[in-house]
Amino acid sequence: MKVLTVVGARPEFVQTAPVSRAIRRRHSEVLVHTGQHHDDNMSAVFFADCDLPPPDHQLAVSGGLHGDQTGRMMMALEPVMLAEAPDWVLVYGDTNTTVAAALTASKLGLPLAHVEAGLRSHDRRMPEEINRVMTDHLSQLLLAPTPAAVANLEREGIRHGVELVGDVRVDIVLDTARRSRPNLEKLLGRAGLLPEEPYALATIHRPSNTDARERLTAVVDALALVGVPVVLPVHPRLGKRLREFELVLGGELRPLEPLGFVEMMTLLSSCEIVVTDSGGLQKEAYLLGRPTVTLRDTTEWTETVEAGWNRLAEPEPETFRAAILAARTRTPKARPDLYGPPGTGKRIVDRLEAHLDAAQAVYRRTP
Ligand code: UD1
Numbered sequence: 001m002k003v004l005t006v007v008g009a010r011p012e013f014v015q016t017a018p019v020s021r022a023i024r025r026r027h028s029e030v031l032v033h034t035g036q037h038h039d040d041n042m043s044a045v046f047f048a049d050c051d052l053p054p055p056d057h058q059l060a061v062s063g064g065l066h067g068d069q070t071g072r073m074m075m076a077l078e079p080v081m082l083a084e085a086p087d088w089v090l091v092y093g094d095t096n097t098t099v100a101a102a103l104t105a106s107k108l109g110l111p112l113a114h115v116e117a118g119l120r121s122h123d124r125r126m127p128e129e130i131n132r133v134m135t136d137h138l139s140q141l142l143l144a145p146t147p148a149a150v151a152n153l154e155r156e157g158i159r160h161g162v163e164l165v166g167d168v169r170v171d172i173v174l175d176t177a178r179r180s181r182p183n184l185e186k187l188l189g190r191a192g193l194l195p196e197e198p199y200a201l202a203t204i205h206r207p208s209n210t211d212a213r214e215r216l217t218a219v220v221d222a223l224a225l226v227g228v229p230v231v232l233p234v235h236p237r238l239g240k241r242l243r244e245f246e247l248v249l250g251g252e253l254r255p256l257e258p259l260g261f262v263e264m265m266t267l268l269s270s271c272e273i274v275v276t277d278s279g280g281l282q283k284e285a286y287l288l289g290r291p292t293v294t295l296r297d298t299t300e301w302t303e304t305v306e307a308g309w310n311r312l313a314e315p316e317p318e319t320f321r322a323a324i325l326a327a328r329t330r331t332p333k334a335r336p337d338l339y340g341p342p343g344t345g346k347r348i349v350d351r352l353e354a355h356l357d358a359a360q361a362v363y364r365r366t367p
Pocket residue numbers: 009010011036037038039040042043062063064094095096097127128205235236237240279
């Protein structure tokens with residue numbers, strides 16, 4: 001089989017690493033980078049950290065409003081897909097890159113497989129929710145990480161081509177955390193921390209938290225209430241808004257440039273608590289046993305909340321303080337296996353092989 005994988009934003013580089021490796025053991029892969037994330041510290045460092053081969057096609061599309069960005073990606077993807085004529089187009093998660101590739105593949109009649117299918121925040125104000133819903137409804141193979149994701153698809157009437165394969169991050173998170181310890185002291189030094197000092201790790205980048213001055217001010221004020229120094233790698237969207245609103249990160253907040261994956265896993269493994277609005281980090285924190293407060297009112301990773309390891313909170317001071325206290329004192333010892341055993345990459349390749357005929361038949365069927 002020839003699989004054309006489309007990636008473009010930071011989480012997709014991490015997600016594709018174990019799958020690309022598994023594909024290349026038995027088949028051929030064409031790796032396409034849309035360019036959505038392009039800075040070295042948002043892209044190149046992830047290719048190096050996750051040991052990814054260089055992309056076969058670099059489309060250099062980034063910035064702009066959503067329709068503009070997605071449209072330009074589709075225009076750039078179409079000739080590549082036509083020329084490569086793959087058996088499968090493989091996409092990940094919920095970014096504009098994901099939906100652009102899903103729409104382009106579908107219009108060309110190319111079988112589409114979606115890794116991390118079935119996640120829902122049930123919040124249509126999030127661009128990611130629109131991207132996921134669209135991509136799932138266009139996919140012939142829906143690779144779901146959890147039983148909850150399978151149930152979400154069923155509720156939307158999607159039953160064909162759904163496979164519960166576990167989560168692609170299990171392998172890469174555990175492997176990376178295991179071999180990344182030596183960097184810790186240096187990283188803490190960069191954040192002005194001593195080796196044994198307790199700290200929190202925070203990331204903020206959702207438009208709902210960053211794009212309005214009042215909300216971002218509340219988020220920054222809340223981070224100052226965590227009670228230990230907060231290491232905050234600053235995503236470009238957050239950096240841009242902080243400058244625009246002239247907000248300063250002082251006191252216990254320790255901003256850093258965006259970190260690579262190895263550095264992030266190093267800090268995550270040893271932090272006391274995580275505060276985030278990222279999807280991926282909530283799950284990575286669970287896998288490494290770090291209690292989490294999520295600064296949103298919904299999450300796609302509901303099982304981390306049900307297991308008692310993740311708490312949703314608003315940045316309002318009382319609520320936030322209570323969530324931090326609960327995360328510190330009431331996170332249970334038990335951490336059930338929610339995301340399946342290692343080996344998701346191989347399970348995905350098995351399903352791509354098994355579903356190819358059925359997926360191609362969808363586009364051959366006469367009405
Ligand atoms: C995107 C995804 C989100 C994912 C996140 C991870 C969508 C709709 N959202 O959000 O699901 O969780 O990536 O980070 O696809 N920028 C740079 N340098 C870069 C990359 C971006 O300066 O290397 C700037 C962009 O020009 C833009 C801002 O950062 O102004 C945000 O980038 P954008 O691609 O719009 O989406 P993210 O917020 O990163």
